[in-house]
Amino acid sequence: MAHKETDVLIIGGGVTGTALARELSRYEVSVMLMEKEVDLAFGTSKANSGIVHSGIHDRPGTLKARLCVEGNRMYPQMAQELDFLYQNNGAVVVARQEDEIPALKRLMEQGQQNGVTGVRLIGRGELLALEPHLAPDLAAALVMPSGGIVIPFDLVYALAENAAANGVEIVLGTQVTDIQEEDGAFTVQATHIAGRTPRAAQAAQAAQTIQAAQTAQTTVLPVETVRARYIVNAAGLHAGTVAGMIGDDSISIHPRKGEEYLLDRRLAGFVKHTVFPLPTPVSKGILIIPTVEGNIMLGPTACATDSFDDYGTTAAGWREVFDYVRQLAPELKASDLITAFAGLRAASNHEDFIIGPSAVSQRFIHAAGMESPGLTAAPAAARLVCEHLQEAGLDLKPKKVFDPIRRVIRIRDLSASEQAQLMQQDAAYSKIVCRCEYVSEGEIRDAIRRGATTLDGVKLRTRSGMGRCQGGFCTPKIIGILSRELGLPPEKITKRGPGSPLLAGRLR
Amino acid sequence: MHEVNVDLLIVGAGPAGLAAAIAAAEAGAGEIVLVDRLAELGGILQQCIHNGFGLRFFKEELTGPEYAQRFMDKLTDFPQIRIKAETMVIEIAPDQRVTRVTTVNARDGLVIYNAAAIILAMGCRERPRGAINTPGTRPAGIYTAGSAQRLMNVEGFLPGRRAVILGSGDIGLIMARRLTLEGIKVEAVVELMPYSSGLTRNIVQCLDDFGIPLYLGHTVTEIVGRDRVEGVVVAPVDSTRVPDQKRAFRIDCDTLVLSVGLIPENELSLQASVLLDQATGGPVVDSDYQTSVPGIFACGNVVHVHDLVDDVSEESIVAGRSAAAFVNSRRDERDLCDRRDRRDQRDQRDLCNRRDASSALSFGEHRPDAFIETKAGRNIRSIVPQKLRRDRPTVLYIRVANPEQDVVISAGGLRRKLRQVTPGETVRLTVAPEHFSEELQLTVTVEKSEA
Numbered sequence: 032m033a034h035k036e037t038d039v040l041i042i043g044g045g046v047t048g049t050a051l052a053r054e055l056s057r058y059e060v061s062v063m064l065m066e067k068e069v070d071l072a073f074g075t076s077k078a079n080s081g082i083v084h085s086g087i088h089d090r091p092g093t094l095k096a097r098l099c100v101e102g103n104r105m106y107p108q109m110a111q112e113l114d115f116l117y118q119n120n121g122a123v124v125v126a127r128q129e130d131e132i133p134a135l136k137r138l139m140e141q142g143q144q145n146g147v148t149g150v151r152l153i154g155r156g157e158l159l160a161l162e163p164h165l166a167p168d169l170a171a172a173l174v175m176p177s178g179g180i181v182i183p184f185d186l187v188y189a190l191a192e193n194a195a196a197n198g199v200e201i202v203l204g205t206q207v208t209d210i211q212e213e214d215g216a217f218t219v220q221a222t223h224i225a226g227r228t229p230r231a232a233q234a235a236q237a238a239q240t241i242q243a244a245q246t247a248q249t250t251v252l253p254v255e256t257v258r259a260r261y262i263v264n265a266a267g268l269h270a271g272t273v274a275g276m277i278g279d280d281s282i283s284i285h286p287r288k289g290e291e292y293l294l295d296r297r298l299a300g301f302v303k304h305t306v307f308p309l310p311t312p313v314s315k316g317i318l319i320i321p322t323v324e325g326n327i328m329l330g331p332t333a334c335a336t337d338s339f340d341d342y343g344t345t346a347a348g349w350r351e352v353f354d355y356v357r358q359l360a361p362e363l364k365a366s367d368l369i370t371a372f373a374g375l376r377a378a379s380n381h382e383d384f385i386i387g388p389s390a391v392s393q394r395f396i397h398a399a400g401m402e403s404p405g406l407t408a409a410p411a412a413a414r415l416v417c418e419h420l421q422e423a424g425l426d427l428k429p430k431k432v433f434d435p436i437r438r439v440i441r442i443r444d445l446s447a448s449e450q451a452q453l454m455q456q457d458a459a460y461s462k463i464v465c466r467c468e469y470v471s472e473g474e475i476r477d478a479i480r481r482g483a484t485t486l487d488g489v490k491l492r493t494r495s496g497m498g499r500c501q502g503g504f505c506t507p508k509i510i511g512i513l514s515r516e517l518g519l520p521p522e523k524i525t526k527r528g529p530g531s532p533l534l535a536g537r538l539r
Numbered sequence: 540m541h542e543v544n545v546d547l548l549i550v551g552a553g554p555a556g557l558a559a560a561i562a563a564a565e566a567g568a569g570e571i572v573l574v575d576r577l578a579e580l581g582g583i584l585q586q587c588i589h590n591g592f593g594l595r596f597f598k599e600e601l602t603g604p605e606y607a608q609r610f611m612d613k614l615t616d617f618p619q620i621r622i623k624a625e626t627m628v629i630e631i632a633p634d635q636r637v638t639r640v641t642t643v644n645a646r647d648g649l650v651i652y653n654a655a656a657i658i659l660a661m662g663c664r665e666r667p668r669g670a671i672n673t674p675g676t677r678p679a680g681i682y683t684a685g686s687a688q689r690l691m692n693v694e695g696f697l698p699g700r701r702a703v704i705l706g707s708g709d710i711g712l713i714m715a716r717r718l719t720l721e722g723i724k725v726e727a728v729v730e731l732m733p734y735s736s737g738l739t740r741n742i743v744q745c746l747d748d749f750g751i752p753l754y755l756g757h758t759v760t761e762i763v764g765r766d767r768v769e770g771v772v773v774a775p776v777d778s779t780r781v782p783d784q785k786r787a788f789r790i791d792c793d794t795l796v797l798s799v800g801l802i803p804e805n806e807l808s809l810q811a812s813v814l815l816d817q818a819t820g821g822p823v824v825d826s827d828y829q830t831s832v833p834g835i836f837a838c839g840n841v842v843h844v845h846d847l848v849d850d851v852s853e854e855s856i857v858a859g860r861s862a863a864a865f866v867n868s869r870r871d872e873r874d875l876c877d878r879r880d881r882r883d884q885r886d887q888r889d890l891c892n893r894r895d896a897s898s899a900l901s902f903g904e905h906r907p908d909a910f911i912e913t914k915a916g917r918n919i920r921s922i923v924p925q926k927l928r929r930d931r932p933t934v935l936y937i938r939v940a941n942p943e944q945d946v947v948i949s950a951g952g953l954r955r956k957l958r959q960v961t962p963g964e965t966v967r968l969t970v971a972p973e974h975f976s977e978e979l980q981l982t983v984t985v986e987k988s989e990a
Binding site for chain 1 (some may be wrong): 540555625627629641643644645646648649665666667668669670672674675676677678679680682683685686689690691693694695696698699700701712746761762765767793794888924
């Protein structure tokens with residue numbers, strides 16, 4: 032079999048990998064991005080809080096501090112170019128008691144050292160004028176006007192689509208298993224993950240549950256061996272494993288789970304700013320996050336775990352989150368909850384981001400340990416990785432033609448007359464499939480043509496199924512559209528790839 | 540985008556919308572538009588292929604599609620009813636003298652209807668897993684009962700091979716039988732409360748007849764499985780509904796079916812500033828099934844979740860007739876105004892443009908003293924309608940808060956002995972003006988019978 036060849040292989044299709052893919056797509060180099068899951072953003076990026084941090088939280092002098100502030104400044108232009116949802120809503124850090132005010136002041140000074148602009152300390156009265164639903168007994172707050180919000184997976188798809196439009200090859204459902212360095216290049220072995228079975232599947236087979244044989248075909252590309260001159264390790268939770276493949280044992284990842292709880296869009300405007308408490312030693316605390324789409328998100332928790340696939344939410348997590356946020360905003364009600372999810376932060380054995388060449392090979396660049404503020408920092412981290420690639424000898428010559436623009440149709444964001452016009456051009460935009468989030472069949476079709484192959488892939492790209500009914504009405508319809516567009520029988524459609532079939536077969 | 544004037548627009552062509560449309564047409568409502576999201580009329584009835592429908596309304600036992608067909612057949616007698624299928628209402632905005640309803644479909648794109656009256660008949664939706672906040676993972680294989688029912692009965696697919704059902708409401712019970720009949724092993728039905736909220740006949744016919752265990756006073760405390768459901772953890776709960784993890788046990792399954800409650804679908808009603816009742820989750824309605832906004836009526840599960848479709852049809856007929864009366868009174872007024880207009884244009888235009896004032900003139904039921912309010916007394920969760928006309932009898936649908944045996948239910952001066960009441964079965968009572976013993980309200984209470 033002929034080897035595929037590429038100048039740069041990016042391992043990992045989260046926000047770090049896709050931001051780098053987009054950055055590299057500006058240059059005259061061949062780039063391949065390889066992701067083990069059947070879709071991008073299916074790991075840590077999926078469950079990110081979506082906050083574009085100001086940069087006050089990180090210790091001065093760290094990469095976290097520097098890249099967070101740099102990244103933050105890149106978001107407005109990126110959002111314009113790539114048409115992902117971004118809002119510069121600002122953030123506040125609140126002090127609950129007078130005795131916490133010195134800590135707020137220290138945080139403000141730290142922010143100033145980091146180059147965060149516009150930060151100011153406000154008293155109770157001004158805070159309540161800004162955010163009338165916060166508890167009336169909060170003592171004071173810092174306002175960070177540069178804080179923003181995005182939807183993390185929306186960002187990842189925007190980055191990846193623009194990268195692909197500019198020539199990056201994206202290979203999904205393919206897991207790197209071995210890397211050998213020889214003659215100034217890496218030989219990378221990868222396997223398709225179609226054979227993965229749920230842990231209990233064998234045991235369950237005897238008990239008539241869905242068999243592994245029913246797992247769906249997905250768009251697994253026939254890549255088995257790749258020759259790459261440079262590799263970037265953006266493998267998130269698995270960055271330690273990937274580093275180990277070249278004999279670099281300097282990285283170990285220690286996942287830290289965060290649970291998030293999403294409230295109904297009915298609460299749009301409940302808070303305008305992202306509301307932080309004072310940070311704890313392990314995290315920025317439990318927040319009240321207004322999302323770009325008008326939901327309110329509560330969380331995350333921060334709990335170390337040994338597992339790399341422990342995505343369960345817990346009763347204790349909910350109690351911790353809800354009890355805490357009620358102290359900040361007593362009007363919040365549990366009955367507005369529509370869903371919850373958990374993600375794993377790729378925290379590492381290093382305090383800071385790990386960005387730079389491996390001690391084993393200069394042409395193997397790490398972009399690892401990208402815990403918070405990893406999402407904010409991603410575009411700046413991508414530039415830093417490019418510098419390291421250049422230092423290692425990669426010639427980055429700007430392309431003559433680079434198109435920075437990516438556009439997507441979201442009918443809910445259009446005016447009535449724009450909608451009417453679009454619907455006249457293409458009736459698929461007038462067939463509303465997801466009534467809660469107002470998503471049309473046209474948008475779902477577009478999402479599939481843009482790369483979604485699963486129910487979750489469609490959901491993350493279009494929001495269909497993310498509303499208050501949580502897919503109760505639209506799931507059967509979306510299975511039908513996926514089936515039609517992908518040319519697969521409905522029984523082969525999965526929630527998120529092999530092992531997650533939605534249906535067990537046809538009725539007799 | 541264009542605008543169309545109509546007399547009456549009905550949102551939803553399920554059992555409520557169908558019955559209301561026919562009743563309104565019979566009462567001479569004029570031009571009626573019946574809007575539904577789906578291609579097929581009949582709403583959720585079309586996926587309810589089991590029988591048990593129509594025992595009271597038609598005095599015979601029908602399946603859901605058969606029940607719907609009775610109304611759909613009758614619809615063809617009324618050419619003034621225009622059907623807009625596969626059409627979604629995206630906005631309802633009460634305007635001066637009309638209600639503006641924005642719709643979208645593939646054929647017409649965006650259309651705004653200016654309707655003299657509208658009837659809200661959107662039905663209800665199921666509570667999802669997130670709303671009950673069940674801990675655990677998010678694998679494939681978690682379905683609400685209605686989604687599972689649709690996948691099987693309309694789309695023709697099996698949702699899984701081995702299922703646990705959480706919630707013993709009627710849909711959960713019906714689905715236990717349906718899954719079993721298709722060869723899916725139903726391991727258990729798990730119910731948080733110490734009693735089932737389903738009809739007794741469904742517990743017998745859907746669980747007992749198939750030997751499916753019902754765990755009362757239990758809940759699912761964890762969903763297990765990364766990609767597809769692999770099992771659920773079930774635990775008994777104490778009297779405050781807190782699970783006892785020490786007595787938790789695991790049931791292997793690949794599917795979890797949720798039947799954990801229905802929520803009247805009132806996003807459009809809220810948009811239209813219609814006042815909702817906290818107890819029912821639906822609009823506050825009067826004996827005419829008119830909401831707090833003049834000219835906006837509501838019926839069916841959007842008002843309160845019904846046990847029986849027969850009751851939906853009954854109240855929807857009232858709503859349809861009332862809406863027709865409203866439209867006709869408006870038409871008379873308009874004619875009157877037109878005549879007056881010719882005499883004195885300036886003075887009258889104001890009056891005719893003032894929605895509330897003018898409707899009060901002819902649709903006299905709007906005067907506050909025309910109604911008395913219902914009030915929930917001991918062991919009453921909800922009462923519909925919430926406001927009763929003083930001049931004629933009204934059928935009340937009453938839901939109790941807790942199960943109780945040997946009771947007397949009273950509504951003002953009306954008293955009835957009942958062997959038992961449960962939150963799962965609505966009590967239907969017809970109260971008449973002679974029962975109104977208090978001036979401003981009618982209190983409904985359940986008391987222990989002194990046997």
